[in-house]
Structure formats: structure tokens, C-alpha cells
Amino acid sequence: MTSAEIHKRRVAAVARGVGSTISSYVDHASGGTLTDVDGREWIDFAAGIAVTSVGNSAPRVIEAVQRQVERFTHTCFMVAPYEAYVAVCEQLNELTPGAFEKRSALFNSGAEAVENAVKIARYHTKRPAIVVFDHGYHGRTNLTMALTAKNMPYKNGFGPFAPEIYRAPMSYPLRDGLDGPAAAARAIDVIEKQVGASNVAAVLIEPIQGEGGFVVPAPGFLPALAEWTREAGAVFIADEIQTGFCRTGSWFASSHEDVEPDLITTAKGIAGGLPLAAVTGRASIMDSVHAGGLGGTYGGNPIACAAALASIETMRELDLAGAARHIGGRITARLSELDHPAIAEVRGRGAMIAVELPDASATAAVAAECHANGLLVLTCGTYGNVLRFLPPLVMPDDVLDRGLDILTAALTSR
Numbered sequence: 167m168t169s170a171e172i173h174k175r176r177v178a179a180v181a182r183g184v185g186s187t188i189s190s191y192v193d194h195a196s197g198g199t200l201t202d203v204d205g206r207e208w209i210d211f212a213a214g215i216a217v218t219s220v221g222n223s224a225p226r227v228i229e230a231v232q233r234q235v236e237r238f239t240h241t242c243f244m245v246a247p248y249e250a251y252v253a254v255c256e257q258l259n260e261l262t263p264g265a266f267e268k269r270s271a272l273f274n275s276g277a278e279a280v281e282n283a284v285k286i287a288r289y290h291t292k293r294p295a296i297v298v299f300d301h302g303y304h305g306r307t308n309l310t311m312a313l314t315a316k317n318m319p320y321k322n323g324f325g326p327f328a329p330e331i332y333r334a335p336m337s338y339p340l341r342d343g344l345d346g347p348a349a350a351a352r353a354i355d356v357i358e359k360q361v362g363a364s365n366v367a368a369v370l371i372e373p374i375q376g377e378g379g380f381v382v383p384a385p386g387f388l389p390a391l392a393e394w395t396r397e398a399g400a401v402f403i404a405d406e407i408q409t410g411f412c413r414t415g416s417w418f419a420s421s422h423e424d425v426e427p428d429l430i431t432t433a434k435g436i437a438g439g440l441p442l443a444a445v446t447g448r449a450s451i452m453d454s455v456h457a458g459g460l461g462g463t464y465g466g467n468p469i470a471c472a473a474a475l476a477s478i479e480t481m482r483e484l485d486l487a488g489a490a491r492h493i494g495g496r497i498t499a500r501l502s503e504l505d506h507p508a509i510a511e512v513r514g515r516g517a518m519i520a521v522e523l524p525d526a527s528a529t530a531a532v533a534a535e536c537h538a539n540g541l542l543v544l545t546c547g548t549y550g551n552v553l554r555f556l557p558p559l560v561m562p563d564d565v566l567d568r569g570l571d572i573l574t575a576a577l578t579s580r
């Protein structure tokens with residue numbers, strides 16, 4: 167069956183609201199390429215949106231999943247618990263920043279983790295307000311739509327949204343020209359004047375924004391915000407769903423500025439492509455919730471947990487944080503060479519790099535040319551004018567370089 171044939175069936179069977187970047191259908195994938203059903207190879211600069219950091223069908227993940235499927239597929243941790251769930255929580259507590267006692271809880275998706283982090287913060291503080299930021303993205307469920315900044319396509323027509331969500335200005339150095347402390351002072355002023363420090367349950371922020379445009383806040387912004395949050399008696403939540411698990415060149419992006427969030431949400435890169443998410447944080451906050459207050463039928467499914475343990479082992483053994491720094495250095499070096507007037511900025515950390523272009527149509531055109539030449543890239547940003555690169559962290563240099571050849575040719579043809 168060809169992609170065109172499947173696509174015809176898809177249009178008749180799949181809801182139109184579910185989109186796809188490309189219209190080719192995948193047959194199999196590895197640690198850097200996808201092969202579609204038409205036999206065409208794609209260089210993968212998307213990793214399923216920063217998910218397959220250890221590669222697709224990574225050897226340890228295959229083995230762990232197969233072993234687990236044979237033992238049991240599901241008992242529900244809330245009904246009959248199993249060790250793999252506990253082991254994933256132990257790993258999360260150890261790997262996340264913060265030298266304090268921690269607890270974790272597991273869920274299915276990033277949005278579900280964010281929802282639970284908000285539940286926990288509100289329960290712990292007995293306060294209502296959640297502060298989020300311009301360009302922020304936290305998911306597509308009702309609460310997380312309210313937390314997400316961008317209207318189209320995420321929110322338009324899907325309201326009314328959850329109350330007690332307040333948006334503060336983000337540090338966006340290219341656009342606001344402010345240093346970190348000044349940008350933090352601006353955000354804190356909005357919070358104090360428009361929300362009131364004593365009403366704030368949590369400040370929720372991506373240490374590097376994902377869908378919002380790979381916006382890296384100016385140095386000092388995150389630490390100042392975290393400090394204010396602590397002084398206000400609120401919970402500082404880092405949404406590391408896109409930045410976590412080695413993507414930015416360390417286990418978690420908060421570490422680049424020595425920020426120790428009270429709670430961290432994770433998902434995407436955690437389990438080699440299987441659906442798993444988590445909230446990890448200070449034991450005193452996590453354990454404030456009454457027994458039975460957190461959970462879900464599938465949260466911490468044993469197959470997903472086995473995949474997570476195998477992925478984490480792969481990240482340790484192959485030093486994928488180091489690999490992310492290497493990949494980022496290679497991408498940045500090639501893009502910086504270009505010195506093209508259309509490139510407003512090359513930014514990011516580790517293997518989470520983006521170029522900001524003048525507008526959405528130029529960005530869509532470059533992406534389309536990359537796709538025509540077999541390079542899978544994604545766009546992002548509130549203004550749709552950012553091309554983002556999220557290759558699997560196991561991508562070999564020769565594949566990466568071939569991808570960069572296609573990308574730089576597409577950029578310079580503009």
C-alpha cells in the first residue's frame with residue numbers, strides 16, 4: 167500500500183482536526199532516519215517531537231518491552247503494583263535537579279503531568295492562581311489549553327477555559343532586549359500587581375520554551391523567578407517535557423542555571439517512544455496530597471516503565487547528554503557559517519536548536535523545501551516563524567551532516 171493510498175483512507179477515516187507534518191506514511195524508523203511505505207528515506211530532525219532521543223526501536227528498549235509484554239501488560243498500579251513503576255520514580259528522583267528528598271508520580275501524557283503538577287501545587291498551597299508565560303505551551307486538555315499561550319491551532323473555538331490562570335511576560339532576548347534580571351523584574355511586577363503574591367499557587371515555566379519558539383530566557387531570568395516564587399510561598403514548576411532527558415545537553419535544562427524547581431514535569435523523551443509522563447518534586451509538596459488523590463488507569467503502565475528504564479540506561483551508557491552537546495555544536499556551527507540576512511537568530515541548547523526567520527510564510531517555504539528533499543523538520547513559535555531541530559541523540563554524524571546540507575541549501579535558496 168502506498169502513502170497516497172493510505173492517505174485517501176485517512177481522509178475518510180481520521181478526524182480532520184488531527185494534522186500531520188508530512189503526508190508520507192512510515193514503514194520503519196531507526197536512530198536517525200524514517201523510511202516511508204514508498205521506500206523513501208527521511209532524515210529525522212523531529213524525533214517525534216523530541217521523543218525518540220534514544221532512537222526509534224532502540225535495542226535496549228525493544229528487549230525491555232518484549233520481556234515485559236511476556237510477563238504482564240497491565241494490572242493498574244493503583245490496583246496491583248509492580249517494581250518497574252517504583253524503579254522509574256527512583257530514577258526520576260535521582261536524576262532531576264535538587265539535592266532534597268523527592269517523590270514522583272507517573273501519568274500517560276505531558277498534559278496529564280502538567281494537570282497533576284497544578285493539582286499538587288494548589289492542594290499544597292491552598293491557593294488558586296497559576297502563573298504562566300507568553301509563548302508558553304503546556305498541552306491541549308482543557309486546563310492545559312488555558313495554560314498554553316497560542317490561540318491557533320491549540321485553543322481557537324475550544325473554550326471556555328479554566329479560570330485562575332495568569333500570563334506574565336517571558337524573557338525573549340531577541341525581541342525584548344532585556345537582560346535576565348530586568349525581564350524577571352518585569353514579570354514579577356505583573357504577578358504582584360495583577361495577581362498578588364499571596365494568591366499564587368505556582369509559577370509554571372518551560373526553562374527553554376518548546377512550541378513557543380525555542381525561546382531561551384536571558385541568563386538570570388529563571389533563577390530570579392524561582393527565588394521570588396519561593397519567597398512568595400508558591401511552588402516553582404519547571405515543565406521539562408520537551409527539554410528533559412538529555413535533550414539540552416544535561417539531564418534537565420533547569421541545571422544550566424542551577425535552578426532547583428520544586429516540581430518538574432517530564433514526558434516526551436522519557437521512554438523511547440512509549441507513552442509515559444511524570445511529576446517529580448519535593449517530598450514535602452508531593453506527599454501533601456491525600457492518599458488516592460493522584461493516579462489514573464494507565465499511569466505508569468508497566469511496558470512504558472520498562473521502556474523508560476531501558477531508555478535511561480541507554481542515555482547513561484551512551485552519554486546522550488554529551489551527544490546532545492555535540493549535535494548542537496555541529497548544527498550551530500553550520501548555521502552560523504551561513505550568515506544569511508533572513509536568519510534573525512540561531513538559538514537553543516544542546517540538540518534543541520532553532521532558527522528564527524522573518525515570517526511564517528518564509529518558514530513554511532523552507533520547511534517545505536526540506537521535506538521535498540527528504541529532511542523532516544518542524545516549525546514552531548507564536549508567529550510560526552521558527553524552524554526547530556530535534557534530532558534523535560543517537561544520530562550519526564554523517565546522517566546529521568546530510569540533513570544539514572539539505573537544510574542549509576533550503577535556507578540559502580531563500
Ligand SMILES: *Cc1c(COP(=O)(O)O)cnc(C)c1O
Pocket residue numbers: 274275276277278280303304305306372376377405406407408433434
Ligand atoms: C509536548 C509538551 C506538553 C504536552 O505533552 P503531551 O504529551 O503532548 O500531552 C507539555 N509541555 C511541554 C513543554 C511540551 O513540549
